[in-house]
Amino acid sequence: MSAPPRVLITDHPWPDLEIERGILEAAGAVLDEAPNDDEETLVRLAAEATAIATCWAAVTERVLSAAPRCRLVARMGIGLDNIDVAAATRLGMLVTNVPDYCIEEVSDHAVALLLALARNIGYFHQASKGGEYHLSAAPPMRRLKGRTLGLLGLGRIGRLTARKGAGLGLRVIAHTASGSDHGTGLPMVSWEQLLAESDFLSLHAPLTPQTRRIINAQALSRMKPTACLINTSRGGLVDEAALWEVLRENRLAGAGLDVFDPEPPDLTRPLFRDPRVIVTPHAAFVSEESLVDLRIRVARQIADVLSGRTPENVVNR
Numbered sequence: 001m002s003a004p005p006r007v008l009i010t011d012h013p014w015p016d017l018e019i020e021r022g023i024l025e026a027a028g029a030v031l032d033e034a035p036n037d038d039e040e041t042l043v044r045l046a047a048e049a050t051a052i053a054t055c056w057a058a059v060t061e062r063v064l065s066a067a068p069r070c071r072l073v074a075r076m077g078i079g080l081d082n083i084d085v086a087a088a089t090r091l092g093m094l095v096t097n098v099p100d101y102c103i104e105e106v107s108d109h110a111v112a113l114l115l116a117l118a119r120n121i122g123y124f125h126q127a128s129k130g131g132e133y134h135l136s137a138a139p140p141m142r143r144l145k146g147r148t149l150g151l152l153g154l155g156r157i158g159r160l161t162a163r164k165g166a167g168l169g170l171r172v173i174a175h176t177a178s179g180s181d182h183g184t185g186l187p188m189v190s191w192e193q194l195l196a197e198s199d200f201l202s203l204h205a206p207l208t209p210q211t212r213r214i215i216n217a218q219a220l221s222r223m224k225p226t227a228c229l230i231n232t233s234r235g236g237l238v239d240e241a242a243l244w245e246v247l248r249e250n251r252l253a254g255a256g257l258d259v260f261d262p263e264p265p266d267l268t269r270p271l272f273r274d275p276r277v278i279v280t281p282h283a284a285f286v287s288e289e290s291l292v293d294l295r296i297r298v299a300r301q302i303a304d305v306l307s308g309r310t311p312e313n314v315v316n317r
Helices: 018-026 039-046 061-065 085-090 103-118 121-129 156-167 191-197 217-221 240-248 288-306
Strands: 006-009 030-033 051-054 072-075 094-096 148-152 171-175 200-203 228-231 254-257 277-279
Touching (some): 018 288, 051 288, 061 085, 103 121, 103 156, 103 200, 103 228, 103 254, 103 277, 148 156, 148 191, 171 191, 240 254
Parallel strands (some): 006 030, 006 051, 051 072, 148 200, 228 254, 254 277
16 A cells, blocks of 8 residues: 655644644645754655645745655745745646735735824834823824825735725825736826835735845835835835834834744844834734635645645646
8 A cells, every 4th residue: 555645834823733634634645744944854854745835934946856756835825935936847846825815814904004103003002001101202193084005016915905095095006017907997106106105105016036125225215204114015025224224314204014034033123123113923914714714725725636636726837
């Protein structure tokens, strides 16, 4: 009798793998949970893997080359920047993701950060918890209605954020690499216009060689000193040193950051301790509903491949 297929889970932020185990053991598979996600460990464990499921761990060409039996690399999330998709394709492995499991949550989180910045929620909370109860100590606040929300990227999350922003009375503009409005009817502007006109600039672009540190010193210099930056996409989109420099010099009003480069960040750095910066621990995707949806769908993708079926959301077909 041949050995059962083995599924390597590289990492996961939820406390157990019971959902995955129930679906995959019913498909005849054995689960291997990596004790840590360093490359050496993954290379060792990948040797027996028929499928690899990864959340944030780097699935490099070296890991993939060590997995001759692997037929699928499943991303437990949306972005694919932690998987060497080209190497997987060259080695004959399918790559999947779940591009729509948390669009409500991430768009809600982006809007929540926007509102918290606009109303000085983070500033007041920190000051009040520290015993300071002085309204006048906070940065000035302006009425939200009529101000401009700029969006970099109009994927599923960007489009939903646009709708929610418009519902708050914001003027919404956008920039995409293709220039397409993706059916939204939004005003499409140049990159320079987006930077110059946005009171709130929210990032919804994937991390690619072209977008890495797209928010750099030059880009930040074009933004209004009263503007705020919001990032719920990928930490690598932002040059954090440049962001701290403009904040330190009062050339930007604030930032709401849920993603960082690297993760976890060094929270002792001045950028993250500044009261004008709201920091959340890569939490935008999380809700009870979104995580159950994600985990079931990834496990079913793997089960489909093990059963000879084509899984949903193949990105390298």
